[in-house]
Amino acid sequence: MARQQGWFALILALAIAAAALLATYGLQLGLDLRGGSQLTLQVLPAGAIKSIDQEQLESVKDVLERRINGLGVAESTLQTVGSDQLVLQLPGEQDPSRAAKVLGSTALLEFRAQKPGSEKEMQGLLPLKRQLEAVLAARRPGPKPAATNSQSPPQPPKLQELSDAERGQAFTALGLKIPPTSSELEQLEALQVEVNRRVLNLYGPPLLTGKDLTSAGRVQDPTGNAWEVTLGFNREGGEKFAALTQSIAGSGRVLGIVLDGRSISEATVGPQFKAAGIAGGAASITGNFSSEEARDLEVQLRGGSLPLPVKIVEVRSIGPSLGAENIRSSLLAGLAGLLLVALFMILVYRLPGLVAVIALSLYSLFNLAIYALIPVTLTLPGIAGFILSVGMAVDANVLIFERVKEELRSGNTLIRSIDTGFSLAFSSILDGHVTGLISCLALFFLGTGLVKGFAVTLAIGLVLSLFTALTCTRTLLRLLMGYPGLRRPTYFLPAHELPVGNA
């Protein structure tokens, strides 16, 4: 009796602790339950690096984390998965395509001076480059940056158009053939790629890179139409920048700012900097950016460039209403199902059935508390795993009570029947749970994503179920048997099933 009370006190203490845990930490809901999007990024080997190790993955993660923080998306999480993947979760209604763009680019910034003797070719290329940029910007889908600012004067119309004839001219000037079955957009893009390639050819080697950056910011340019990105260099970077600008000051050659192999800005340096170059360790990129573009660039530059390129391999997004609908109906269904099970247990097993329902309620409480503690992020498959583990826990109780009934039918006393029932049922309960756990292990270590969430909740449920069936149910039942008023076989079995003379 004293032993039972000790166990009972322990179970009670655990229940209170579990409830407190749940109340403090709460449950973490997965994206499929509360809406949001999930991006999977694959880190690609590049150059001398043939396979990605943990350290490189972490360094990529660091850079991405800085960028995410810069973007100001709330409550996002970035996790490494496997040996070469990262998973970013963006809860709520946040646009995954923008995050994808900011995270997916390497953001390698280079400052390169134009090679001497190429002034003429550059002068031919730059106007076409500007025009192409303007035309493409005007055609880009989505809100136009100029339209949001009512004060901005209308853009010169000729810049936004490029007639068929002009386009043809540009193709021949660049020595390209117009691809036969291409749309206007494709032709414009092909032109842009070629112009960029030629411009890059005219630049010297990168003398200064984003590594020497200490800060990045953005300001609106004096006309108020566009944004520029400001840069601050460390001492070494400032000196390099000064030397670089000095070398081309007053020569008419340009300083190219190259981001991920794309020339994003070309600036001339006035003759007044001939003596010392542009000193002070600060510069700005004027690339006719919209405020959002400027901000994204700023975030990328401030976060540093990625040591290895990444590719976005998966995007899953779920509208929050879909998530809310899912969770409500699944939870409701789960509860209804469990209620039916409870009713069934009490009807079929009477007093021990009631005990089992109490034990199973404790079981659910412990389960949820462990989810909050670890923490396990609850997803739809996770909920399914939970419901199934409840099924297993119920099965354990059914096995025990069937055995108890059998013992009673064969004429054993009540207390003895209970004890024998528990010990006889033990081996099949153990085997069932162990085989279940084996499947969970295989799923957890070999499965991916969704499958893992299911395996985790089912495994937690199985381990707990062993504990509750063998401890909680047993302790509660024995404690109740301490009261003579409850020690009646008819509380366990209908009277007609009992052997004569025992009822």
Add this chain to the structure above:
Amino acid sequence: MTVAPSLVPEPRFRINRHRWLAWIGSGLACLLSLVGLGLCWLHPSIRSPLKPGLDFTGGTQIQVVRACGSPSASSGSNSDRGANLPCPAISAPQIQQELARLELKAEGSDQLPNLGSTNVQVLDKGRSVVLRLPALSPDQGSAVLEDLNQRIGPLQKTGSSIDTIGPTLGSRLLQGSLISLLVSFVAIAAYISFRYSGVYAFLALVCLAHDVLITCGLFAWLGLLRGIEVDSLFAVSLITVAGYSVTDTVVVFDRIREQRKALAQLPVVDQVDVAVDATLTRSLYTSLTTLLPLLALLFFGGSSLFWFSVALAVGIGVGSWSSIGIAPTLLPLLARR
């Protein structure tokens, strides 16, 4: 009256008397499943035993809900203003043709996705539309969504989802699922050989194969007749079914082993009959208590769990059948006293 037989009540239900019926029933179901899987494989548009979903093939799935049709959908936000109006009629081929004309921007070195191969499904009387496309980048996905909004909109802002799975990720998922299934089979067989014997392990695996085959067969037929696809949740349900099947079988085996000594003088067939009869109530009750939450999920659960629940419910039903009707009836053939 000797002591041993008096401990054993005459079984009310003798499974081995009906064993031919059990074998024929299960054999037919297995045959039907194999035919389903074979037909699926031969079907020109499927070409695999089960119709693989997005999770395995890779690609982009866009699901949108139009802001019309259902009066309950009016949540007061601006995008849902048209919530009470009936949906203008749309047809899948029409959307498909219009999408094929949409120009997407190429990204990096990747090939431009061909929107002409889009699979369009119109659901809920035109209220929601599901598109299956080749894998799109996030920007391209938004462009398609924007295009849809213009053609069949207004769309509910909060109801849409875009899922993209890269082709390599899809095959990795398939590989992972198959490997974890096989590994768990082998590990379970090893455990049962260790706890019982090789014959029992073999029978447990026969049951397991039987249950998994019938569940797969059902989904092969569903794929053929209703276009139902299997996703990673289906793989999860198969593994769960496998686990349940083994648990169920083990309970019967445990009983046979336990009473072997007490019933040593009876033939194996009778030993099995007694064990099955003794565990019959438990088997039925357990399947019932497991099926109750599943049925609740089936009828009231979210749409995303519907086919998952179907697979589990069928698998668990078949699993408890095989633990009563297959493993115990085959045991006397294989096990000598």
